[in-house]
Structures are given as C-alpha cells and as structure tokens.
Amino acid sequence: MRTQVVDHPLVSHKLTTLRDQDTDSPTFRRLCDELVTLLAYEATREVRVIAADITTPVSPTTGVKLATPKPLVVPILRAGLGMLDGMMRLLPTAEVGFLGMLRNEETLEASTYAERLPEDLSGRQCYVLDPMLATGGTLAAAIRFLTDRGADDITAICLLAAPEGLARLEAGLDGLAAPVTVVTAALDERLNDKGYIVPGLGDAGDRMYGVAH
C-alpha cells in the first residue's frame, strides 16, 4: 500500500477552514468539493490512457485519451457523496458506483447498508471517496468489496487519515493482489477513545448534512 500526503499550501489553507468548528455546512461542503479536485489531480497521476491521433488546426498529432474500461468512482455514503462532484470535475467520463456504509459508534465496526456497483469490475481502476480514514475499517471493507468483483487497481481519496487506520488498512490488505494507494490532504496525530481523528474535523457526514440520529 502506498500513502501520499498532498503537501500544498492551498490544500493546507482550505483544510484549516474545513476543520474549524465555526465553519458552517454550506462552506464545509464547498471546501470539501474544492479539496477533492486538488487531491484528484495527484490521485489520477496513474490513470490509464491510450494514444489518440487528432488533427489540430495546424497539423496532425498524437495525444492521449482515457483507456477503457473507464475508471469507476465510488463515493462511500454519506460523507463521500460530498466528494463526488469535485472528483467528476476532473474525470467527467468516469462511471460511478455507490456504497452506503455506516460505522457503529460503539463497536467502531463498519457495516454496509447499500450497494450499487457493476457486478464485474475486472480490469477496472477504482477511485474510492471517503473524507475520513479513522480506524480504517470502512475503507478496508470497501476495498474488499471492489477487489472481490475483480477491480485491479484502487486509489482511495481521503481528506484526513489517522496513523492507526493506515496501519490497520495495510495489515488488512495483506495478500491482496491489487495495488492500493491512499491519497490524503493530511496525516493527523491519532484517534481518540471514541475512534475520532485528532485534531480531525469531527463527524464529516454530520457537518455536511446534519446529525443523522
């Protein structure tokens, strides 16, 4: 597993406002959208392309276009949905699959409550969107879902990651043939006793959409 922390002053600037408890939901959603587009630029560095012949107004030339099968973007509901538009801005022709996952706040175990993905993901590059990688349980389960269907290259885009979650994810993916990359805006200090990222930003889904229960 490869982890990339995107070190850029604009990313740090936007992330600082995102973390601030006084930032309201509309601003939080906008910043999340902008951050994803910045992270997506790095996350798609290895996106598969093929040569494409075109003619400019001046001469013929060869460029590239996205290879098929097209990449699949998979936001993890709820909070990952707030990252979808920012990602699709860079990859407008990608397809989208959905996973609804919820972490039990007592046991910290992730469960899946919704799934709408192609049956066969053979040879697909997948981009998983979830703002928070805390214990890593949610992302580990999502990656297994995709690789069980044949996905052969996974990149997760997270706004924040905890060291404990990255370590658990790496251990949990032991033996997986598909390469996994995590691209994040920041590697935070730790998890607290409730499994929240410190300093973090609180509950990403609640801050985007309101308290669920």
Ligand SMILES: O=P(O)(O)OC[C@H]1O[C@H](OP(=O)(O)OP(=O)(O)O)[C@H](O)[C@@H]1O
């Ligand atoms: O790494 P983990 O410890 O598994 O935690 C991370 C997960 O927790 C949050 O989702 P949550 O369960 O709060 O659902 P929500 O997006 O609907 O709020 C977050 O968006 C991740 O999906």
Ligand SMILES: O=c1cc[nH]c(=O)[nH]1
């Ligand atoms: O800090 C955290 C941990 C899990 N889920 C969140 O939304 N925030």
Ligand SMILES: [Mg+2]
């Ligand atoms: Mg939540």
